Amino acid sequence: MGVVNNAWKLASRPDGDIEQGDLEWVSETLADPAAGEICVRHVYLSLDPTNRIWMSDIDQYMPPVGIGDVMRGGTLGVIEASNADGYAVGDWVSGMGGWQKYTVSAANQWQILPKDTGLPMTAFMGCLSFIGMTAYFGLLDICDPKPGETVVVNAAAGAVGSLVGQIAKIKGARVVGIAGTDDKCTWIKNELGFDEAINYKSENVLETLKKHCPDGIDCVFENVGGQILDDELTLMNNFSRISLCGLISTYNDLDAPGPKMFRNILMKRIMIKGFIVSDYMDRAQEAMEAMGTWMMEGKLQYRIDVRPGLENAPQEVKDLFVGGNKGKLMIQISEE
Amino acid sequence: MGVVNNAWKLASRPDGDIEQGDLEWVSETLADPAAGEICVRHVYLSLDPTNRIWMSDIDQYMPPVGIGDVMRGGTLGVIEASNADGYAVGDWVSGMGGWQKYTVSAANQWQILPKDTGLPMTAFMGCLSFIGMTAYFGLLDICDPKPGETVVVNAAAGAVGSLVGQIAKIKGARVVGIAGTDDKCTWIKNELGFDEAINYKSENVLETLKKHCPDGIDCVFENVGGQILDDELTLMNNFSRISLCGLISTYNDLDAPGPKMFRNILMKRIMIKGFIVSDYMDRAQEAMEAMGTWMMEGKLQYRIDVRPGLENAPQEVKDLFVGGNKGKLMIQISEE
Numbered sequence: 001m002g003v004v005n006n007a008w009k010l011a012s013r014p015d016g017d018i019e020q021g022d023l024e025w026v027s028e029t030l031a032d033p034a035a036g037e038i039c040v041r042h043v044y045l046s047l048d049p050t051n052r053i054w055m056s057d058i059d060q061y062m063p064p065v066g067i068g069d070v071m072r073g074g075t076l077g078v079i080e081a082s083n084a085d086g087y088a089v090g091d092w093v094s095g096m097g098g099w100q101k102y103t104v105s106a107a108n109q110w111q112i113l114p115k116d117t118g119l120p121m122t123a124f125m126g127c128l129s130f131i132g133m134t135a136y137f138g139l140l141d142i143c144d145p146k147p148g149e150t151v152v153v154n155a156a157a158g159a160v161g162s163l164v165g166q167i168a169k170i171k172g173a174r175v176v177g178i179a180g181t182d183d184k185c186t187w188i189k190n191e192l193g194f195d196e197a198i199n200y201k202s203e204n205v206l207e208t209l210k211k212h213c214p215d216g217i218d219c220v221f222e223n224v225g226g227q228i229l230d231d232e233l234t235l236m237n238n239f240s241r242i243s244l245c246g247l248i249s250t251y252n253d254l255d256a257p258g259p260k261m262f263r264n265i266l267m268k269r270i271m272i273k274g275f276i277v278s279d280y281m282d283r284a285q286e287a288m289e290a291m292g293t294w295m296m297e298g299k300l301q302y303r304i305d306v307r308p309g310l311e312n313a314p315q316e317v318k319d320l321f322v323g324g325n326k327g328k329l330m331i332q333i334s335e336e
Numbered sequence: 337m338g339v340v341n342n343a344w345k346l347a348s349r350p351d352g353d354i355e356q357g358d359l360e361w362v363s364e365t366l367a368d369p370a371a372g373e374i375c376v377r378h379v380y381l382s383l384d385p386t387n388r389i390w391m392s393d394i395d396q397y398m399p400p401v402g403i404g405d406v407m408r409g410g411t412l413g414v415i416e417a418s419n420a421d422g423y424a425v426g427d428w429v430s431g432m433g434g435w436q437k438y439t440v441s442a443a444n445q446w447q448i449l450p451k452d453t454g455l456p457m458t459a460f461m462g463c464l465s466f467i468g469m470t471a472y473f474g475l476l477d478i479c480d481p482k483p484g485e486t487v488v489v490n491a492a493a494g495a496v497g498s499l500v501g502q503i504a505k506i507k508g509a510r511v512v513g514i515a516g517t518d519d520k521c522t523w524i525k526n527e528l529g530f531d532e533a534i535n536y537k538s539e540n541v542l543e544t545l546k547k548h549c550p551d552g553i554d555c556v557f558e559n560v561g562g563q564i565l566d567d568e569l570t571l572m573n574n575f576s577r578i579s580l581c582g583l584i585s586t587y588n589d590l591d592a593p594g595p596k597m598f599r600n601i602l603m604k605r606i607m608i609k610g611f612i613v614s615d616y617m618d619r620a621q622e623a624m625e626a627m628g629t630w631m632m633e634g635k636l637q638y639r640i641d642v643r644p645g646l647e648n649a650p651q652e653v654k655d656l657f658v659g660g661n662k663g664k665l666m667i668q669i670s671e672e
Contacts, residue, residue, distance in 0.1 A: 053603075058603075059570070059600065061574075061602075061603050225598070225599075234395070238397075245602075246602070247598070247599055250599065255596065256596070257593035258593060258594025258595040258596055258597070258598035259594040260591070260592070262561070262583070262594035262595065262598075263583055263586065264395065264610075265580055265608060265609075265610040266397075266581075266582065266583060266610035266611075266612075267389075267396045267397050267610070268397075269609070269611050269615060270609070270610055271607070271609040271610075272601060272607070272608050273601075273605070273606070273608075274600075274601040274602035274603070274604065274605045275602075275605050276602075276605060279605060
């Protein structure tokens with residue numbers, strides 16, 4: 001018989017914040033891998049703002065998680081049992097394993113990770129994952145910042161935002177980051193090399209942006225939405241660009257209004273484009289090579305925030321919406 | 337001594353709708369043209385939604401009209417007196433003459449119109465003006481509709497919208513227009529060849545759009561904003577495009593919220609871009625040739641709505657905001 005699995009299943013759709021009871025903790029024994037399948041023991045679970053989108057039954061870029069289904073999530077793990085050619089016990093793999101301790105599923109839904117890279121395995125949940133691709137393609141494909149242009153990134157100490165700012169610096173832009181604590185601001189300015197940092201909880205964002213962007217804003221990498229987006233729109237230059245990666249301030253409120261300064265998209269001839277990293281899968285190699293090179297050269301730093309215990313996932317994920325995490329948030333489900 | 341001029345000057349900035357007293361009727365005698373200047377007798381004054389933007393002291397694509405200045409506006413006129421080489425008395429010219437009977441100004445601020453085209457002079461306020469360029473570049477440069485794609489245009493019986501729909505049909509797209517009366521809907525469907533028309537005042541826009549766009553919406557040419565934009569966003573396809581030309585529903589309300597379905601720009605990876613026709617001035621020839629050719633081939637129809645008397649301009653312009661005009665709205669200031 002197979003392994004005993006624990007999983008968080010979606011029991012009801014949250015109305016606003018995620019509440020106790022929206023996710024249900026279950027225990028079940030899994031079948032052994034059938035032909036072409038593998039059994040993966042999850043080591044790390046990625047917690048991401050988009051998790052909240054997947055819980056809502058709204059029009060979105062993937063189907064919402066069904067009621068009664070295991071909550072969707074990105075995982076890194078180790079193969080425990082294999083019934084598929086080319087997948088060996090002990091190999092590290094990444095895939096959408098979900099909020100559970102084990103998965104038994106088709107091997108081709110998993111990607112085998114390279115061995116002996118000299119990098120920690122958690123890099124495959126950061127720079128060398130869809131997180132890194134999100135920063136790379138969202139900034140370079142949509143905003144395409146030129147040397148000397150001013151780039152504003154919000155959720156700037158987050159997993160994606162912190163990479164976006166560093167890539168923009170590599171490209172020669174002036175970078176202003178917006179984050180939610182003094183500690184985060186100090187980190188992105190002193191450690192990551194952002195030109196300026198704004199604490200949106202303690203400073204007037206519009207006035208501070210004005211001060212730090214004396215030539216206006218040319219590019220915005222948007223993770224947040226809401227009032228911060230309005231403040232940015234107010235200061236954007238003619239022919240500026242917005243890469244719309246996320247709207248985390250609105251995920252718990254489906255009735256949130258759109259930006260009041262929407263009219264500036266017209267007045268300033270702004271281009272705004274939404275994107276989802278999965279649209280770029282056929283160019284993954286390009287991003288991995290660039291990000292890997294920059295990491296080796298010491299030009300990209302990242303910070304991880306690992307919380308122990310799958311049983312805590314529903315509580316820990318909420319930190320993303322109040323800025324409680326410091327770097328890429330993940331759950332350690334089992335030992336490496 | 338020069339001519340006796342009448343002009344509408346901006347006396348105060350409207351708060352919401354334009355009210356009596358916001359514009360002041362003045363009479364003054366103009367000096368004769370100095371060297372390099374001409375005196376133009378205005379025949380037609382263009383009334384456009386953007387007039388309302390220019391009256392507000394908000395960040396916009398041109399400076400707002402100053403208090404005490406003649407209201408800005410596009411004009412066609414005839415040279416009455418010339419002190420500039422190459423500008424002959426009797427020549428037709430177009431330029432930003434403003435809301436007045438005469439202008440005395442530098443000749444190089446005017447463009448001499450071609451003679452003997454076989455077209456009525458009013459064509460130079462329609463297809464062959466910035467109106468035509470707005471439709472041409474806004475649709476083709478930003479939306480770039482492909483044959484078989486679904487294009488939605490609102491204010492579809494207006495000066496710009498009616499041309500946009502016809503150009504989209506020329507390009508092989510399926511076109512759905514949104515307008516405000518049954519008469520307008522009949523006109524765009526039966527006379528202009530739109531595939532479907534929706535009367536937004538008598539029909540549920542979202543439900544009717546769903547019916548008329550069974551494959552979703554690929555392109556939107558946006559003139560209106562507000563709830564109509566929300567309804568369109570709800571039905572837009574992945575990788576669809578919005579050409580943001582105007583937001584007429586919001587010009588009288590600076591506190592209007594942005595679109596509630598803004599999140600679909602992210603979910604559906606929509607590209608939205610604002611534009612102002614003046615950005616395309618260096619490509620004017622391209623548009624004029626295409627639009628002129630289509631007119632000659634009978635593929636482009638337009639309708640004008642000429643109101644007599646400059647003294648009525650402040651009242652007549654308000655029709656634009658309630659859909660009271662039928663075609664390109666203009667004032668006849670003097671006889672051809």
